[in-house]
Amino acid sequence: MTISELQHTAGTIVLAGAGKMGGAMLTGWLAGGLDPARVVVIEPMPSAEITALVARGVRLNPPEAAAAEVVILAVKPQMFREAGPALKPWVSDATLVLSIMAGTTIASLQQVVGGAVVRAMPNTPAAIGRGITVAVPAANVSAAQRTLTDALLRATGAVEWVDDEALMDAVTAVSGSGPAYVFLLAEELARAGIAAGLPEALATKLARHTVSGAGELLRLSEQPSAILRQNVTSPGGTTAAALSVLMGTDGFQPLLERAVAAATARSRELAK
Structure with missing residues (x-):
């Protein structure tokens, strides 16, 4: 149907x-x-x-x-x-x-x-x-x-x-709450652009279009997200420099693991 x-x-x-x-x-x-x-x-x-x-x-x-x-x-x-x-x-x-x-x-x-x-x-x-x-x-x-x-x-x-x-509970933490994580990424990317010297309006537009455009590319591509990431990353280039921070010991992976774990735990609490 x-x-x-x-x-x-x-x-x-x-x-x-x-x-x-x-x-x-x-x-x-x-x-x-x-x-x-x-x-x-x-x-x-x-x-x-x-x-x-x-x-x-x-x-x-x-x-x-x-x-x-x-x-x-x-x-x-x-x-x-x-x-x-x-x-x-x-x-x-x-x-x-x-x-x-x-x-x-x-x-x-x-x-x-x-x-x-x-x-x-x-x-x-x-x-x-x-x-x-x-x-x-x-x-x-x-x-x-x-x-x-x-x-x-x-x-x-x-x-x-x-x-x-x-x-x-984990579904709720990943996809149910997940859009908020993406919106936060756009928010903080714009804020980081302002800190780097960009005008607020331009930084906001760049962040919004970058997040939404990358999401659409991810949706339409048959390649894994890791490959799409690698396609943007030239050895020794600007993206590699940024990723060395984002993929470090205090980077995205442990941070998102803690965030998803917190949301999962809260979902379980709501069931009590």
Whole structure:
């Protein structure tokens, strides 16, 4: 099933939480041909963009609930225990429950809302259709529900499936939180350029274009990232001088290992 084929499926799709990630997913579904009249959005503080979708047929915060085909949980993990009971009327044993909440386990989801649960972790490039999501299904998720989940998630980018839920904490640390690491790289590269004498506007533009352009080259190239790095590096040149610092004992590798380990640990804490 592709995203465009969602229009041929039956049943209501409930989106609980229409913030940046939930909103990005909804935009992708509607762009792919999903009938807005099939969509229910539960969001206590909807943005103007979400409110405007009511004119297209999306139902916003309806007073009554009935079992839906799919319920997508996109609320903040810290709010889930409080919000869960209000969402339970939308869920039957046959409902696909798709969670994109960090650190919230399949067992917790089954306990609070029930249904056939898929736990997933997208990332913010989903807003431009360039995200990547990793998903893990509960044992009671059918093949058809897994196919439907795949179509819903592909509205915002690539999808990978795993069978071991324990991997999701590291997934969260690498791809879920990863865009922030890249944005920090652009931020600090610009700051370093300013320190080297560049005007702020020029340093910022150079950093943004360098990070985004290198990312696009990495996406389009079939070569490993290490080869792409080596292609930029002439022996004894300026890049080699910089890399001798970045790849030193206090460089990128140990720093990122500590960062990912910290994010992984925090994801595990959220599950408690």
